[in-house]
Amino acid sequence: MLERFIHDIKNIIAEHHALFGPLDEPYHTILHLTDGGRGGLEHTNSQTSMVPRTSLQPGHVEDYRDLVSLFSHEYVHQWNVKRLRPKLFLDYDLQREINTDLLWWFEGATSWIGDIMCLRSGAWSAEDYFADMKRKLKRHHTRSGSSCQALCEASHEAWIHLYRSHAYSRETQISYYLEGELTMFALDAELRKRSKGENGVCDLMKTLYDKHNIYVEDRSKRGVQYNDIRKALTSLTGGRRLGSFLDDVTKEAGNLDLSRAFSIFGLDYKPSDEPKRKQGTESVVWEHFAQGWLGVHVRSQGNKLKVTSHMQHSPVREHLQVGDEIVSVDAIRVTNAEQLKSTLKGKVGSTARVMFARNSVMHDAVLDVALEPNYPTVTTSNGNRLWKSTIRSRQVDSA
Template identity: 30%
Template sequence: MAPGPHYRIELADRSAHRYRVTLTLPEPAAHQRFSLPVWIPGSYLVREFAKHLSGLMAVQGDHAVNVAQLDKASWQVDCQPDAGALMLSYDVYAFDASVRTAWLDDERAFFNPSSLCLRAHGFELQAHQVQLAGVPAGWHVATEMSPQAEGWHAADYDELLDHPFEIGPHWQGEFEAAGIVHGIVVAGAWPSFDGQRLLADVQRICEAQIAFWGEAPFKRYTFMLWAVEDGHGGLEHRASTALICARRELPTVAEPTAPSEGYVRLLGLFSHEYFHAWNVKRLRPSEFARFDYQRENYTELLWFFEGFTSYYDELMLLRAGLVDAPRYLKLLAASVNGVLASPGRRVQPLAQASFEAWTKYYRPDENSPNATSNYYAQGALVALCLDLSLREQGASLDQLMARLWQTTAGGPVSEADIISAVRALGGDPVAAALHTWVHGTDELPLRELLTSAGVDWRDEGRQTVAQRLGLRVRESALTGITVTHVLAGGAAQAGGCHARDEILAANGWRLRRLDDLPALLTAGCTTLRLLVSRDQRMVELSVDLPAAQAAAVALAPADAASPARQRWLGA
């Protein structure tokens, strides 16, 4: 077998955010093709990484050879036989503050190989080597790619793309969970950051999840966290995850014993991405058995792989003892309220939302709440309904996940596999219900199932004016009130409001806050005369203000002695 590709990745110009990559292919084909992925697994949007690649040149031996671009992300080099190794060199601009691509500045370097490493066609199954250059003194390199004498190596191109690199003078710490070393590196933290608290709490999450699955499918694991002014998200990999959070979410030396809301949100992110090491990196849609990096890869199963992971991420915080049952139910209620506030749940089935993630979920607009469902949040509620339904039959979602893991040997899964496993554990009615929840748009039986599980479902609070009108707005004392979304079926839509309208006045009064509207109505009057600015024109609208209803659902333990609740959430 011919030797595989070697990548020399140089932190060439940190001020200009520019990597320099040299790819050496010892024995190229006569018409050697190369391509850069257009997407990264786990983030279902064509991101066109090649837009940041420039200056591509090739030499073979001592001679320059022609490089012909075939399409937006593919090239061909015509090589001479027996003329020696082919060397490609190119620059990559890296200034994307996310977990999906690459970053380089004077304080930090980060990259996913999918943004930097061209695929050498015909050599995908051979070992790939990575070498770094230009790393400043005092900077550390964090990656779970296998180390070798002068860098790192991956068994094939798929493995290469599944190992991000975090490089810099970052904070770093380690712990063991089930005898396996886990590392956490944190870049950009405040001086008051409490790293030992984070290590201890994440250790409890990891131990709970390894116990849940019964085994760990990796020999080491690393969490790579970048703390920024404002941001939150993560991207899973086979033995690591890249995370981004707001600095205020990090624990500080003043963190209370019961974690703050921001810190709980961060722990939920750690839990979510870690759960993906099993549920999406090993268990995965059958359509993802092999990836095609040059185009969209479609599946209807993101409700399972993202939604069920979203159900377990906060549940694992409860099982790890980081939150108690009342606080967990408060987190669950927030998810319920978020789903119920979006009319799109009654329009787009979750299976369709999964399939259309490439064009809809990652490209939201002002109509998205009316037309789309959220396979994360709504998928998590399907998992909740399935778990409680299975428990009524003497089984559980835990058993379902374990069964799928064992029967597939931690490999590709189809919807038929999932339905079959549900049927074996809960019978035909539960299997049929799951199919309906995923492929239909009827309301989920949340209230009935939670009540049966010993949870009190009650309405609380009063709606804001925006909720009464069916609006989502952006408002401030300086900029006024701008409509961002008009929800289907609401009073504002019936009255002719549009997204991007600026609400200036109502009933003859200048308006700065939407919640001031009721004060402008006389007794017994419900009609608002709104003056809005629309594309520089003044438009008058008549909108009826509905009576205020309960604003949200609240969940709480109904009976501390409820056997059903104890089996589900513990004491």
């Protein structure tokens, strides 16, 4: 697996260089293999990343996919963060807070381009890309913060909110990584539609890098502000009328139209098919197999299953509070999320008696069991010529 990883990252690096041009300095990757921890940090000309050791063990497809994505993400930062920065970050004053509204660009756009590079280089297959997209879409749909918080606001408040989450974070806040990436997906679609496939977000980043990196001769041009991104976008072929689009999706909440973006790329975006089950020659009522849903996020702490937050449209919001321990469902003990799902299966449209503890006091309640929402997701990986222009390798162009 290590040999495969080396082969894949060489191709990813070549794809990055085809877009931005090669770097003059040598680059080092320090990879820590852990029991389960995951994260990465970019440095000038290097990265330090940690992933579960299963990432380099045969058979762990999702872990390996994530490893490749993490490497590519941190490598994009050589251009988009280390050399292209918010203007406010050119000279750090470590004695005070310095906020930026642009983390949706410096992390969200990095995530978008990082994963596209995995696909362009062949390190990811189309199946890899869309499996990961489905995961991201599920996160997007099960959090309601996107209707409450705009990307610029989420970025500005990262200093105090991102790393100090609270019980209602999922309902009131967004991740500028995730929502920023999905917004760049939508922006890429709009830009490619108007430019007939000539330009995308990667070209926008290259334009910004060329004009505003920390080494440009004109010091006044170093670093970017929001208006620099907007101006660069509207200067591209196809981007002339996209300034207001950028304003809408970054400065206001709830304006991201993913359905339109998928449609532009010729990708199906719809709820997955309802289960169709048969038993012998007799059709079985599908509700008997449907997944019941309480609309809560839970986490196992020791042998206790704690409510950590509510999902959008949760049917038990008035009964279960964040911090409650769910003890049993219909007299069946539950200690993890899978057990909870199992006890709710086939109970859609009925009720369940839930025993729970709150502040060490036992309670019970008869709760309505809803049908697990069938959120829209991407259901095809073919796409049209605009999608193919997005994922096309540029190594031939740079040869």
